[in-house]
Amino acid sequence: KGIAMLVAAGRKQGLPVVSEITAAEQIPRFAAVDVLQVGARNMQNYELLKALAACRQPILLKRGWSATLQELLFSAEYLLAGGNPNVILCERGIRTYDTITRNTLDLAAVPLLKKLSHLPVIVDPSHGTGIRSLILPMSLAAAAAGADGLLLEMHPHPEQALSDGEQSLNTEEFRQLMAALTQLRSATGKRSGLADDQ
Numbered sequence: 471k472g473i474a475m476l477v478a479a480g481r482k483q484g485l486p487v488v489s490e491i492t493a494a495e496q497i498p499r500f501a502a503v504d505v506l507q508v509g510a511r512n513m514q515n516y517e518l519l520k521a522l523a524a525c526r527q528p529i530l531l532k533r534g535w536s537a538t539l540q541e542l543l544f545s546a547e548y549l550l551a552g553g554n555p556n557v558i559l560c561e562r563g564i565r566t567y568d569t570i571t572r573n574t575l576d577l578a579a580v581p582l583l584k585k586l587s588h589l590p591v592i593v594d595p596s597h598g599t600g601i602r603s604l605i606l607p608m609s610l611a612a613a614a615a616g617a618d619g620l621l622l623e624m625h626p627h628p629e630q631a632l633s634d635g636e637q638s639l640n641t642e643e644f645r646q647l648m649a650a651l652t653q654l655r656s657a658t659g660k661r662s663g664l665a666d667d668q
Contacts, residue, residue, distance in 0.1 A: 477502045488530060494521035503527065510534045510562060510597075513545050523552020530558045530621075532594070535565040539579055543587060559583055559591045560621060561612075563598030572600020572637065575608055580615040592619035596637045602628065605639055606647050610654055622647075 473489060480487035486504035491497065492512060500506055505528045512518055513534040522529055529549050533542045542559060549557050561580060563573025575598030583591045593612035595605045609620050624644055628635040639647065 473499060473503065480504070491518070491522070494518050497521060497525060500527075505530050505558070508532060508545075510537075513537055513542065516545075516548055519545060519548040520552055523549045523554045525554060528556035528558060529554060530560055530592075532560040532562050533564065533579070535563065535573060537564070539582055539586070543583075546587070546589060557589050558618075559587070559589050560594055561591065561598070561617075562594035562621070571598075571604070573598050575599055575612075577608075577611055577615045580612060580617050584616055590618040591616075592621055593617045594621040596621070596623040596634070596639075600637045602637060602639065602643070605637070606643070606650060609647055610650055613651055613654055614658070 476489060477487050487502075488505040488507050489500060489503045490507040490509050491500055492509070494517060506522060506525060507530040508515075508518065508522065510532045511534070513532060514537070531542070531546055531549070533539075537545075546557050546559060561576055561583070563571075563575045566574040568574055575593070575595060577593070580591050580593060583589070593609070595608035595612060599605065599608055605622065609622070612620060622644070623634055623638040624641070625631045625635060625638040626641055628638040628640055631638055
């Protein structure tokens with residue numbers, strides 16, 4: 471029921487829909503979803519990856535919180551070898567000994583993954599830090615590192631969000647981030663990898 475509501479909202483706004491899938495038996499229910507997300511907990515769920523390799527939709531593959539870059543690429547290989555060439559890699563922070571942030575966002579992963587593979591790489595600074603005030607600077611750093619896109623949590627009133635409000639941007643903060651990304655691209659004289667008006 472929730473998937474149908476999400477897809478309807480996306481179609482109404484002209485936006486593609488990404489939704490996380492956690493088990494192979496869920497695939498038929500996700501037929502109308504534009505991009506299937508494999509979350510950090512399932513990055514090494516090889517039975518799920520093999521099943522998703524046969525899907526027509528692109529796969530957004532999130533790095534596990536303790537996974538090496540090589541392990542992330544091995545997981546992507548399951549999808550590619552199984553017949554799905556449309557794989558997007560996502561750096562979303564890894565577990566380290568620091569406890570101030572939710573995770574440690576590994577931005578060195580962006581240029582390394584782009585060097586080691588042909589796949590697009592996006593960054594999730596919301597999960598990568600868990601702190602709203604860090605999302606803008608880490609987004610700019612991700613763009614400067616060559617990220618092809620950003621995965622951001624938003625809520626019109628983060629303080630009222632039922633989950634993850636502390637790592638969600640409000641509408642004005644999102645506008646500020648988009649303006650800052652435009653300025654970054656203009657100042658560097660090159661594309662950050664992020665699409666226009668994204």
